[in-house]
Amino acid sequence: MSEIAAALASAERAFAKPTLSLLARKNAPVVVAVFSQVFSQDRTAIPAERFHALVDALMRELGAAEESSRAMSRRWVSEQWLVLATSDDGQEQYALTSHAREAIDYVHRLAGDRSVFGESRIRTIVEAARRCAMDADPNTDTRLARLDEQIAALRAERKLLAAGAGAEVVPQARVVEQYLNVRDMTAQLPADFLRLSEHVKNMHRTLVEEFRHEGRRTGEVLDTYLERSAALMSESLEGKAFMGAVELLRDEDLMNQLRRDLDAIASHPFAVTQPAGEVADFRNTVSSIRRGITTVLEARRRLSSTLRAYITSHDALRDRDLDDALREAKKEMAGWMRVSGPRARVPLQLGLAGLQIGNTRDRFFDPAEHAPPPPLVDTAADAAPAPSLEVLRQRGGPSVAALRAAVRAALDGDGVSAAQVFNALPEELRRPVEVLGLMQLAAALGALDGTGEEGSEVVDTVRVDGTRRALRLPLIAFDHRHRGELAPAGSEEHR
Structure with a gap:
């Protein structure tokens, strides 16, 4: 095969992938915008009904609602941009495939700022080449010379800082370039994890088909699974990235250092000029790595459960x-x-034949179930006699009107105390509850102010059954100032 034919075949394979098929569509900007709005790093899976409602609302807002959201979702699933799966609680939910995630990341990189060439990009290349050369060169003397050179440079920098020279002020443009470099690398992680998860899911489907295949033994299927799983994690680029991420999460110091470095970069003044969503995703890179690892581990867990x-x-x-x-x-x-015709039929019964029986009663008429209930018994003769109005009054609350009239009558002369008024009342008005009524009346007149300082008095109460009880009250005085308050409403004395 000539070089141009090989190049054409490679290009055709690339354009056959769902990522480029999405970007080549006429309505690709609308689809990418909808996916970017609905899904995020924190929301990777959405229930099917909610997804349909969100897509309908976004399409109406864009004025591009040519078909229903359900029809579009089915087409997106068939074109491998979405995956429809069932969650642990039995609810259907949509999620982006790695192809759709790659398309979104590619569009974001083209739409945003890119550090295509600059000092930071060259510095990154130089440092990466130096580290790769140190790992590739087995010569001990060469490695020692490189380490001595690095140690000398670091010591010189430390000496300047200790002498009070101050840290070098890095131009903001250089920090922005370095930030864009790191952002481009971290933005590719979600698609890598999704691609590895899809590889595991494909292995899951293949494993199920091989289990059902006639002639394949369990041991052979297990050997195939172990070989493919080991190759996926050790030979593919996605598997190597996954193992590296796992090693990163196992090293708490390295993970904390990465989180502090990302926070320091995002806290630089240049971050104000960057989109807030991108800066927030940049800070949450460690969380994004955790979610990606969880996605892969969940796919492997399902595969192990099937096995x-x-x-x-x-x-x-x-x-x-x-x-x-x-x-x-x-x-x-x-x-x-061999002995039957082309349209011959043979009667075949699967299982036991049904019993041909009619309707069988399982309950019969019982007259006792339709008998009326017995009449109610008249218990009027056993009822206690109804209390009289006087008895109810004696067991009720205080007689406020009678107490008010008694206090007003006692104020025709000089001042009088509450105990004197109470002890002069007839026995039917000297119940213990009447003491509370007298105290309430004194409080309404303001006669309780300053009580308790001049001593107390004893009142003789009479209960309904005729028993007596002595109660001690504070000294409460009524005088001519309270007479107007005790007058009936509308009278000339009432104020």
């Missing part, structure tokens, strides 16, 4: 009996076809 369920439920003896029965049925069918 475990098949091994524990697989019965080789039962499968052999079923194969023998099917083989015998196939042989009998071949013999019958």
Whole structure:
């Protein structure tokens, strides 16, 4: 094959991938904008009904609602831009595929600022080449010379800082370039994790098909699974990135250092000029790595669960009996076809025949269930006599009107105390509850102010049953100032 033919074949394979098929569509900007708005790093999966409602609302707002959201979602799933899966609680939900994530990242990189060439990009290349050369060169003397050179440079810088020279002020443009370099590298991580998760899911589907394949033994399928799993993690670029991320999360010091470095970069004044969403995603790079690892581990967990369920439920003896029965049925069918016509039919009953029985009663008429309830018994003769109005009054609250009239009558002369007024009342108005009524009346008149300082008095109360009880009250004085307050409403004395 010539070089141009090989180049054409490579280009055709690239354009056949769902990533470029999405970007080549006429409505690609609308689809990418909808995916970017609906999904985010914190929201990687959305319930199906909510996703349909969001897509309908966004399409109406853009004025591009040519078909229903359900039809578009089915088409996006068939074109491998979305995946429709069932969550652990049985709810259907949509998620982006790695192809759609790559398309979104590519559009964002083209739409935003890119550090295509600059001092930071050259510095990154030089430092990466130096580290790669140190790892590639096995010569001990050369490695020692490089380390001595680095140590000398670091010591010289430390000496200047210790002498009070102050740290070098780095231009903001250089910091922005370095930030864009790091951002471009971190933006590729979600698509890498999604691609690895899809590889695991494809392995899952292949494993299920091979289990169902006739003639494949369990041991052979297990060996194939272990070989593919090891190759996926050790040979593919996505698997190597995944193992590196796992090693990063195992090193708490390195992970904390990465988080502090990202916060320091995002706290620089240049971050104010960058989109807030990009800066927030940049700060949450460690969380994004955790979510990506969780996605891959969940796919591997499902694969292991399928494998475990098949091994524990697989019965080789039962499968052999079923194969023998099917083989015998196939042989009998071949013999019958040799002696039968092209449209011949044979009656075949699967399972037991049904019983032809009519309707059978399981309950019969019971007259006791339709008898009326017995009449109610008249208990009026056993009822206690109703209390009189006087008895109810004696067991009720204080007689405020009678107490007000008694206090007003006692104020015709000089001042009088509350105990004197109470002890002069008839016995039916000297119940213990009447003491509370007298105290309430004194509070309304303001006669309780300053009480308790001049001593107390004793009142003789009479209960309804005739028993007596002595109660001690503070000295409460009524005088001519309270007379107007005690006058009936509307009278000339009432104020």
